[in-house]
Amino acid sequence: MMDTNIDLTLSALKHIHNMTESVYTSKQLIDKTIKNLHLQDSKLNAYITILDEYAFERSIAMDEKINRGEELPLAGVPIAVKDMLAFKGYPTTAGSRTLENFIPTFNSTVVEKLINAGAVIIGKTSCDEFAMGSSNEHAFTGPVHNPWNLDCVPGGSSGGSAATVAARGVPLSVGTDTGGSIRQPASFNGIYGLKPTYGRVSRYGVVAFASSLEQVGPMAYNIHDLALLLSVIAGHDPKDSTTLNEVVPDYHTSLDQGIKGMKIAVPDNIYDGANKIMQSKINAALEIFKNNGAEITEGISIPSWESALPAYYLIAPSEASANLSRYDGFRYGQSSVEYSDLWQRLENTRGLGFGKEVKRRILLGTYALSAGYYDQYYKKALKLRTMIKNDFKKIFNDYDFIMTPTTPAPAFKIGERITNPLEMYMSDYYTLPINIAGNPAISIPCGFIDDLPVGLQIIGKDLEEQKLLQCAAVYEKETTWNQEIPSF
Numbered sequence: 034m035m036d037t038n039i040d041l042t043l044s045a046l047k048h049i050h051n052m053t054e055s056v057y058t059s060k061q062l063i064d065k066t067i068k069n070l071h072l073q074d075s076k077l078n079a080y081i082t083i084l085d086e087y088a089f090e091r092s093i094a095m096d097e098k099i100n101r102g103e104e105l106p107l108a109g110v111p112i113a114v115k116d117m118l119a120f121k122g123y124p125t126t127a128g129s130r131t132l133e134n135f136i137p138t139f140n141s142t143v144v145e146k147l148i149n150a151g152a153v154i155i156g157k158t159s160c161d162e163f164a165m166g167s168s169n170e171h172a173f174t175g176p177v178h179n180p181w182n183l184d185c186v187p188g189g190s191s192g193g194s195a196a197t198v199a200a201r202g203v204p205l206s207v208g209t210d211t212g213g214s215i216r217q218p219a220s221f222n223g224i225y226g227l228k229p230t231y232g233r234v235s236r237y238g239v240v241a242f243a244s245s246l247e248q249v250g251p252m253a254y255n256i257h258d259l260a261l262l263l264s265v266i267a268g269h270d271p272k273d274s275t276t277l278n279e280v281v282p283d284y285h286t287s288l289d290q291g292i293k294g295m296k297i298a299v300p301d302n303i304y305d306g307a308n309k310i311m312q313s314k315i316n317a318a319l320e321i322f323k324n325n326g327a328e329i330t331e332g333i334s335i336p337s338w339e340s341a342l343p344a345y346y347l348i349a350p351s352e353a354s355a356n357l358s359r360y361d362g363f364r365y366g367q368s369s370v371e372y373s374d375l376w377q378r379l380e381n382t383r384g385l386g387f388g389k390e391v392k393r394r395i396l397l398g399t400y401a402l403s404a405g406y407y408d409q410y411y412k413k414a415l416k417l418r419t420m421i422k423n424d425f426k427k428i429f430n431d432y433d434f435i436m437t438p439t440t441p442a443p444a445f446k447i448g449e450r451i452t453n454p455l456e457m458y459m460s461d462y463y464t465l466p467i468n469i470a471g472n473p474a475i476s477i478p479c480g481f482i483d484d485l486p487v488g489l490q491i492i493g494k495d496l497e498e499q500k501l502l503q504c505a506a507v508y509e510k511e512t513t514w515n516q517e518i519p520s521f
């Protein structure tokens with residue numbers, strides 16, 4: 034890479050591709066990246082589409098820009114994007130057979146921002162169908178494999194985006210997080226993943242699952258790259274009225290401000306149901322923050338935490354049932370089914386196109402919103418949501434961060450939980466409440482259990498992503514977890 038203002042490609046990709054020359058071109062880099070990705074993907078299945086031709090041509094265009102002296106923050110850098118984000122002219126499937134042949138006619142705002150920043154979108158990553166899932170077993174293209182152990186899931190729903198970064202296929206990827214789908218797979222893969230404050234990043238052009246909960250966010254294997262990517266994608270968007278009109282800092286330029294005097298709350302319930310070894314991992318991490326001047330208070334009660342899972346599984350399916358009603362076979366997706374009348378066409382289209390988990394959510398949501406049960410379920414869930422928000426607000430009056438494990442345990446085996454949805458849903462125990470409250474949260478690698486990575490979750494005040502990143506940077510400096518690379 035030429036002398037762009039970033040050390041990203043140099044630090045991240047040089048050793049992966051053995052690019053020892055001090056100056057190399059985006060074209061060379063993309064060429065190597067694509068070849069490598071195809072090799073890796075025969076084992077990982079992390080991509081739904083690898084954009085060979087597009088990426089190659091784009092890299093040539095980026096080299097021209099670089100040679101002209103244009104300074105773009107991600108000039109020529111390969112990036113993978115979850116297949117939930119519309120990319121004009123290229124398949125965007127949301128992991129669903131329903132959208133198998135869907136080619137958007139416009140770019141999502143995040144994709145547009147990546148393009149404007151000079152990034153080379155190298156592929157669309159696999160995800161659970163419509164981002165519903167915690168294991169990436171629910172994509173129509175089959176399960177994604179965890180590079181740390183190919184028999185294990187990579188987590189979900191942004192499993193493809195996490196696996197390809199962990200495998201060092203690309204330095205950066207984009208995911209979406211409705212209840213943990215960036216943080217949980219980041220944890221299972223030993224990388225960084227951040228869910229921004231609700232409204233920090235535009236959802237325009239993102240296939241909608243549960244609109245009041247989800248955010249697009251960055252994934253990377255070092256904190257600098259993660260912060261840089263957040264600076265690129267965050268910001269107000271006139272096309273998404275839920276985005277916040279707040280200045281976006283250059284997150285990556287002030288990572289070394291430390292955490293002296295900052296206050297960390299550790300909830301009293303954090304090891305309920307967690308793997309025994311997890312406790313020692315989190316305690317060791319807390320010790321590092323303490324040694325860097327943070328004040329830690331354990332045993333903080335967050336009574337509504339337990340309500341988050343039931344509330345989420347009413348709110349998210351309810352919104353999903355409304356959002357997915359657009360897939361009627363007329364406007365989007367497949368429609369080549371047999372039918373004798375309009376209703377049958379609708380039924381058959383949806384019956385064929387949607388997978389089991391999506392159908393389960395639509396049924397759940399339709400039930401919760403139906404006239405007779407609205408008060409009993411949906412309205413109650415909204416009340417719980419208010420309680421959860423209030424609990425978080427109270428804690429953040431006194432503290433800068435809340436810390437928990439990201440997941441109760443490391444990655445599980447492929448197939449192990451697919452028939453037990455409740456057990457599957459439990460893997461988001463620590464992440465769901467944050468989407469309900471709307472706060473930002475990050476998962477950072479904090480060690481290994483049985484040779485599988487695990488993560489620490491740091492939750493922050495609304496719009497205080499900068500502090501979260503600073504805190505993560507302190508930890509990164511003192512540990513080497515993110516330097517471990519899986520061999521598979």
Ligand code: GLN
Nearest residue numbers: 164165166211212213214
């Ligand atoms: N695993 C959760 C679910 O299945 C969260 C998914 C997500 O964050 N997109 O709903």
